[in-house]
Amino acid sequence: MSTFIKYRNDSTVSVDEACTKDSVTYYLITVNVGPVKWTVRHRYSDFDELHDKLVSDHGVAKELLPPKKVIRNKTPKFIEQRREGLNDYLKNVFNYLKLTMPYIFAHFLDFHLYDIYFLLQDLAKKCFLEGDKLLLNEKSHKFSPLELHAISERFKMACPATEKQDQMYDFSHVLDFCSQVNSLSIEGSYETWKKLSVINFASNNIKNVDWAIKLVPRLQQLSLSSNRLSDLCDISCLHDLRALNLAMNNFSCCDNWHEKIGNIVKIDLSQNKVASLKGFSRLYSLESLDLSCNLITDIEEVQNICKLPCLEYLWLTANPVASSIDYRVKVIEQFNARMSEICLDNEKASEKEIDTARVLQALRIVKEGKTPSRGVGGRSFGAKSLGQMRRFKSKAVLTVIRKTSFHQNQRE
Structure with a gap:
């Protein structure tokens, strides 16, 4: 999920392409917030409706939006010109409003689906308006994995307000609701x-x-x-x-x-x-x-x-x-x-540690080597055989020590 408050200065929007489906032209908007990226599709009429509200409530200049055209508005040349005009419009509005990021503009760009802060605004509104009813009627409340993740991440943020807004969007409503939930289930796609x-x-x-x-x-x-x-x-x-x-x-x-x-x-x-x-x-x-x-x-x-x-x-x-x-x-x-x-x-x-380890290894062989009390066929080993075995072990230790000393002298 994105964190717009953290990556506000590393966020961009652009209208990258236009596509026509069932005689309706859609403009594809790409939103980048830090490392997170998503796309949104809107018709020109959606831009026009948004613009009217931004002009009346947030001081956006009326002449910024490319004008309407009734005749010959389906030609490829006109659609490309409009795409370029909408791209410039969206960039200008985004730069103008990104310090406050009004609720209506954030929704237009689908921030409520992909950004922690704006997703929680919608969740807070739901808890404020329907929380008591949900607690009364539901045996188990359902959260999506994204909602749970957003709640967890929100605790790590100072989260200053992005605009002066209605108190029903306050995160405290989510906390109050969660503190009263008795049973919780998580719903999501297993394919994910x-x-x-x-x-x-x-x-x-x-x-x-x-x-x-x-x-x-x-x-x-x-x-x-x-x-x-x-x-x-x-x-x-x-x-x-x-x-x-x-x-x-x-x-x-x-x-x-x-x-x-x-x-x-x-x-x-x-x-x-x-x-x-x-x-x-x-x-x-x-x-x-x-x-x-x-x-x-x-x-x-x-x-x-x-x-x-x-x-x-x-x-x-x-x-x-x-x-x-x-x-x-x-x-x-x-x-x-x-x-x-x-x-x-x-x-x-180090070489010194390896040399010392070889000496210890030889000593271990001597220490752990068990002198058998019985020979082949159950016969006892004589004193001569036992003496030969002890001398062999001693020679093995001395050989390792000599090799170690030789390596050390070579390095010196």
Whole structure:
């Protein structure tokens, strides 16, 4: 939707073309308000009727409108001349009235259908004139998605009056009506919902997401940040979903998310209460995972995600684990051959960190390597075999340390 009050100085109108249908000529008006654009069709008689009211009520010069013509007014040459004249007329009137934007002029340009402020003027008028009757007779009041969006956006605006007008257009009538509604239903075209690819439900006090999410099957980006969610419903039906923002909620457990999400690429779970990464271990398409500002304390939790083949970006900053000694090296080391590919907390590993991680990796092999108590066929290993195994492990560590020292000397 457009916001004329915000983009008043970045708004234009023009009469771009004329078309004839059933022997009636219509002039196509293009309205641009900031990034929003729409078209309106009007006959010359509509312009004439508007002009009379603007002359009498708003001081528009009478001679601005191109004159009427009764004879030969259907020729292509005349229609083009009139289009040019109406284009100049509309531009002049728009520049003259855009500071006040009278109600009648806004309606002529369909602002009441596409602009937040003017749509709410019509809604306020309806609530003022019919509100009590509607509350008395309706079991459930119906709002369109655009009306709900306009009401939400209106709260963010200072919205000075565009003209001194009747108080029945005041937004307070909408607020008063909404405060008394007991049941609300949203009506709109399902075909429109099916085309949506990006939805932002941030900061709406949402506690759960229900089956209605299936109404947007082509959704690619979904933001539910700054709500009150603590559990994720099954959204695997959203096959095109790639980015999911769940920041600033109440998530603490993320078990079996691979069964609920599908082929997700990016997850933002920052500023929650997550303590374990086990639930992400099978999200094989995941490329970016933001878990900053959570409750992860154990560095070994990274083992749950270190084998995800596509993971490149990981945020763990502001977790308890991030304050541990050599935190970055210990995290990077767990990604083995991919340690140089991981961008941890918005920063890739330095050569020094990679070298240190290789040493830790060798030490881990020694530490986790289990000395078997039984040989092949159930026979015990002798002292000689055990000694050879210990010497092999020690050589592996020394080899990594020598290679690391060599790389460091080369750089120096």
